[in-house]
Amino acid sequence: MKKVTIWLLVITFIFVLSGCNNQEQEKLSSENLITSPIPITENDEIAPISYDNVHQSSELLTEGNNTYVGFxxxxxxxxxxxxxxxxxxxxILKExxxxxxxxxRIPNAKSSANIIGSSVSEYSKQLSVKLNLSADYPMFSGSVSGEYDLNQTKKENTYFIKSMSGYIKxxxxINNSVNLKTILDDTFKKDLNSNMEPKKLFEKYGTHLLTEALMGARCTYNYTYTSSSSQKKSEILAKVDTTYSYISGSASDDQKKEATEFLSNTYFQSMLTGGADIDASTMPNLLKNFPTWVAxxxxxxxxxxxxxxxxxxxxxxELTDNADRATAxxxxxxxxxxxxKSxxxxxxxxxxxxxxxxxxxxVIIISDKNKNVATDGSSYPGYTMIDKDLNKDAGGDYIYLWYNTTTDPDKALRDIRFTYDSFKDIPQFYTKNxxxxxxxxSGAYIYMWTTKQKSIGKPITGINIYYGENADMPSGYxxxxxxxxxxxxxxxxxxxAGGEFIFLGYTNE
Structure with a gap:
């Protein structure tokens, strides 16, 4: 068994499962399934698998004479x-x-399915639908961190795709009539019914026992595809199908060009399970050696x-008779x-x-006895001065308020407060100027406090200084x-301090 990882640039999920369809009587083989891509459509469903030639296994088929069933x-x-x-x-079970x-048993036909999502959550939900999972949690989610570019997950027009093809031999x-509790491995049974922490038990044995395994070989291609604009899923799936043909050596010149362009905007990883140990460490090597692997x-x-x-x-x-342990x-x-899921x-x-x-x-404050200095904002590029002296008619320094702006509401101020002398009962999250x-x-010591805490208010979109005891502020200020x-x-x-009545006014989004 060979596991190969290749990294390029990519996002989207296509998940192809090969099983059997009673309406199809096409015999599976290593050639007709691996080298010919399965047609991918958005509405494919996983068909029930049917078999013929059911018989007692006289030979265990996996490496080291160990089947995956029972683990x-x-x-x-x-x-x-x-x-x-x-x-x-x-x-988990006695070998x-x-x-x-x-x-x-031998499958006598095939079926296919795919999953494509514009987010990892969407993919996870679609996977549950395809596999008829009723759980409120995502299954088989380990691929997200190990097979896709997590730096792209928060970008628009990004798609997660898994394309998987192979043959089932x-x-x-194990028949459903077998009482699994009677053939539990002694060590597992002891751990299962002990006080071992659930997390440690799951790490040691897994969360589920495998009672059926489809045996064969497969190639898995994972794509993180980012587009400059929104695309139909059917269009993306067609590109994935073309890329599969390109890798398997059956693509036309036009298809090779299309696949190369698709891969240039894609983070790509491949995994080959079963077959010969080939060098697929780079895309050129994968293209060169893929036929050898198939053969x-x-x-x-x-x-x-x-x-x-x-x-x-x-x-x-479900393998323990201890109800409390099972519940825990x-x-x-x-x-x-x-x-x-979170x-x-x-x-x-x-x-x-x-x-x-x-x-x-x-907002910042600039003051000086010299008005020219107080109105010089050259040391603060990007700031705009409000041309209203905050010490008007009171003597003292020239004082001006300056502000800068942003288009990002997450960076915006949400509230502005002031304190006089010893009154400093400012809530949490405020910063003092x-x-x-x-x-x-003369007069009180006056300080300004600001906050960007989202729970306190909406983003401030405008600010100004107003004169007069009954200052007339615009509507919304x-x-x-x-x-x-x-x-x-x-x-x-x-x-x-005497002088003019001065107030700061602002408006929120």
């Missing part, structure tokens, strides 16, 4: 049925009992291809599933686009307040 798999943190992710050193009970399974499938021992459906997996908490394990599993949901959040509005990002707004004049506990007192910026 555990972590369905939350692993990708979809990866041979390297099974807990093969920690069997000698598995050999007695194991049966093999047989299916290993080797005739003579190599098959590995696990996948599962027929979710019924091929049994939760390990199931509860822990659901908690882990919820954490994975992680995927967070990855899927695309930041809001700037609305085109401008917001007040920050240490510049006295009565500097050089509110005056800065003195924050003395719950006081609603308007902050007069010449307080106790």
């Amino acid at each position: 555990g798999y972590d369905v939350l943190n692993n990708t979809y049925i990866d041979p390297l992710s099974f807990s093969l050193s920690n069997p 000698e009992e598995v050999q007695k009970q194991l049966k093999t 047989s299916s290993d399974f 080797s499938l005739k003579d190599t021992t098959p590995t696990i291809y996948g599962i027929s459906n979710i019924n091929s997996l049994t939760p390990i908490w 394990l199931e509860k822990a599993f659901k908690k882990m599933g919820g954490d994975v 992680f995927l949901d967070e990855l899927s959040k695309i930041p809001e686009k700037p609305s085109g509005k401008t917001y007040i990002e920050s 240490d510049h006295d707004l009565n500097k050089g004049a 509110e005056v800065g307040l003195v924050n003395n506990k719950e006081s609603k007192t308007r902050a007069e910026l010449n307080y106790k």
